[in-house]
Amino acid sequence: MASLGEFEFIDQFLKAQAARGQPFYRHPQALGIGDDAALLPPLAANEQVAMASDMLIEGRHYLSQVDPRALGHKVLAVNLSDIAAMGARPLGFTLSAGLRDIRPDWMERFLDGLLSLARDAACPLIGGDTTAVPADAPEVFSVAILGAVPLGEALRRDGLQPEDDLWISGHLGDAAYAVSRNAEDPKLNWPQPRIELGMRLRGIASAAIDISDGLQSEIMHLCQGARNRDVAPKTLKAVLNWESLPMGPSVTASIASTALSQADAICIAITGGDEYELLFGAPQRERAAIRSIGAALGLALTRIGHVESGRDGPQIDWVNTAGQPIPAQWQQRISGGGFRHF
Numbered sequence: 001m002a003s004l005g006e007f008e009f010i011d012q013f014l015k016a017q018a019a020r021g022q023p024f025y026r027h028p029q030a031l032g033i034g035d036d037a038a039l040l041p042p043l044a045a046n047e048q049v050a051m052a053s054d055m056l057i058e059g060r061h062y063l064s065q066v067d068p069r070a071l072g073h074k075v076l077a078v079n080l081s082d083i084a085a086m087g088a089r090p091l092g093f094t095l096s097a098g099l100r101d102i103r104p105d106w107m108e109r110f111l112d113g114l115l116s117l118a119r120d121a122a123c124p125l126i127g128g129d130t131t132a133v134p135a136d137a138p139e140v141f142s143v144a145i146l147g148a149v150p151l152g153e154a155l156r157r158d159g160l161q162p163e164d165d166l167w168i169s170g171h172l173g174d175a176a177y178a179v180s181r182n183a184e185d186p187k188l189n190w191p192q193p194r195i196e197l198g199m200r201l202r203g204i205a206s207a208a209i210d211i212s213d214g215l216q217s218e219i220m221h222l223c224q225g226a227r228n229r230d231v232a233p234k235t236l237k238a239v240l241n242w243e244s245l246p247m248g249p250s251v252t253a254s255i256a257s258t259a260l261s262q263a264d265a266i267c268i269a270i271t272g273g274d275e276y277e278l279l280f281g282a283p284q285r286e287r288a289a290i291r292s293i294g295a296a297l298g299l300a301l302t303r304i305g306h307v308e309s310g311r312d313g314p315q316i317d318w319v320n321t322a323g324q325p326i327p328a329q330w331q332q333r334i335s336g337g338g339f340r341h342f
Helices: 006-019 068-085 104-120 174-180 195-200 215-228 249-256 262-271 284-297 328-334
Strands: 047-057 089-099 125-132 140-150 165-169 207-210 236-241 278-282 301-309 315-319
Touching (some): 068 104, 174 249, 195 284, 207 215, 215 236, 215 262, 249 262
Antiparallel strands (some): 089 140
16 A cells, blocks of 8 residues: 555556546547646537536545445535536536545545446546645545536526525435434435436526535525625525425434424424535426426425515525414524534
8 A cells, every 4th residue: 555656546546447438538639637737628619617616524524434435426426516506517527635545445445436426427537636644634535526508507596586486306304314313324425416407407497506505504595696696686585385395215204203303304404414406496487397307307396485575684484384484493493504614
């Protein structure tokens, strides 16, 4: 292990595996791993680049004993989710890693998870960097990802409008519940970025965001984005039905077994992070189109509320189906929002 340095790691682990099955590497003008910088194939006419970056830090975002394959998958998945939220198609990504040492068996499994998702998403690994960190320091993985979207058609946070419906994909709560129990769960360990959904929502959704830090936080981001937009800023209030939230199978089973109360489940679904579902707003006239998209993708798309004009800054009102406010003791628990990075 000690004799395996950066360049041997690149040659032995990355070059051949990264190129396997990726059309990117067959383009005559494309250049991936091994030079000072990558060269992307030309974009289609009237496309623009979308870029995002995210990092996962040992002890902060994942536990040291996590399955390396799941970690490799998640390192890329959380970045693909950002691209999906913009309605972009993936182009490629770079991976930078701060490692205590290079452990061949562990790294093979990590790359298996990472590059399997890269092939499925048609998003090749095209470069990056590795460096050593002190023996007592946490390891760090950082991805920078590129996507392409038709000019002017990107889904953005600042497009929400009064009377828009609010929708989410998939289900909520399982990832955060697993974290609270120090347990594994497919939603936590193997999140599925909603790339195809994002692309299909172009021209339909007015605004979108991925749910990484918790539903409450992301809704506030959408409302704040509309307030901060340069053209025709709006003060918005989101009115949301907590009874309509689609609970994940682990949370649902725990409620049924009384291991989890309804109040706990609702609060987890509202504030829990690591969902990597899409939250989006859309005009009411698009309801049939959105349901058709969900059916075509075999993906649950749930309308959880609507947007109204506000007065005193962005606001979120949680009510039940009858329009009654969420219980005060629940409100206190959700008022802090979701995951905080600092």
